[in-house]
Amino acid sequence: MLEVRLRGYVGTLALEVELDVAPGIFVLVGPNGAGKTSTLKMLLGLLRPASGRVSLAGEALFDHQRRIDLPTEERGLGYLPQGFALFPHLTVQQNVEFAVACRAPSLPRAARADEARQFLRALDVPALADRRPASLSGGEAQAVALARALASRPRALLLDEPLAALDPGTRRRVRAYLRERLGALGLPTIIVSHAPEDAEVLADRCAVLEQGRVVQAGAFAELKARPATDFVAAFVRGDAA
């Protein structure tokens, strides 16, 4: 379980987020500027909250009262940013090997390469091993970025607008792909999106963020059937994205 209790400021936006993310897919939706990406950055330790607590499987990653603030590299959170951020100077294989090397620096080179290939096979992209990131399509880049994130054996996953860079046709296909792949992992996974249809297809549970605050959380069907505010009602209809 990823437990999030955060209070902080990002510019003039006051962020107050409380989430409980069980293994499965949790979609955090809201319009641009609602604080979705800032929430992810606070979880990753890139932005410092003013107060609160973040714990993963009972271990505190951040606790303002106990003065715990683990650096990003020790939080065990896998991250897929919007542009996927594949290392352009490395091949696909080397990108995934990078993650393996960070987790197991004493692993011999051959074993490292083998393990990287396993992750590429698991995501159905072993044929891309020798390609450079610049030559990949959006969908291919996402699969490789996911393989790389999983190679670090994270305890939770954070995805920032994973479908925003894709055309509508690819988006539908990748949505189904993410639903299947991420659902099978059994990890607490937070997907941030401005599109309510992402929550509808992907989410086991979701939350709507407005002006830095979670206004309602639950299953998407529940938010649609019984919206707590006009904003939630408009958002799940697709009027407020």
Place this chain on the structure above:
Amino acid sequence: MSRLVFPAVMGALATALALALLLPLVALVVRTGPEQLAAGLASPTAWAALRLSVITTAVSLAGVLLLGTPLAWLLSRSRSRFARAVETLAQLPIVIPPAVAGVALLLAWGRNGLLAGVLFPRDWSLALTGGAVVMAQVFVSAPLYVQAATAAFRRVDEELLVVARTLGAGPARVFLRVALPLAAPGLASGAGLSFSRALGEFGATLMFAGNLERVTQTLPLAIYSALESDPRVAQALSVLLLACAFGLLLAVRLAQRER
């Protein structure tokens, strides 16, 4: 007719400056025939100066890279006012006159300099030694490298560094395996500019290290001395330095194109 005036004026002005820049270089090459080149390069002074220049410039470049790269990295990562102030001050040696640089170096490292009593034996001075040549070269050339390297590190996509950290990479791995390779073409450009500046350094070296043959007389100083005693040597060494500068410029351009 009026539509031709503007391009004609721009063309004429541009040609005038291009000629002003190229003419001295062309004159140097054209007026230095093979006989003069051979006679000049046969001079023992020439080879001693060339050897000293190569050694001191290599040592100063090594120092600039070793110390300048961490400085550039830290400046590129920091948004503090202190870092901005350091970045501005670090560029001062580029704009101050070489004579001022020479005086400043004497006052810092000379026999009665600020740090002389702390770092060196009482009756010893860094001035007028090979070490002084290196110090002068580092002082004038390091800012060029730091400026280029800082810009190169800033161009590295921040998101790549963030992702590297989320994969478990510590600060050293993020720097060595992500930032450094991606910034490498920019760092190489900066190193080329720094090297050529150090190679051509004259004023600060003359004032701080002196012009002692085989001890502190680098190529530019040898040219200056030879101008009065044997102009053939001065011409030959000038063509040599010009060839080095041209080669470095070519290397910098190629490194930039790779980017």
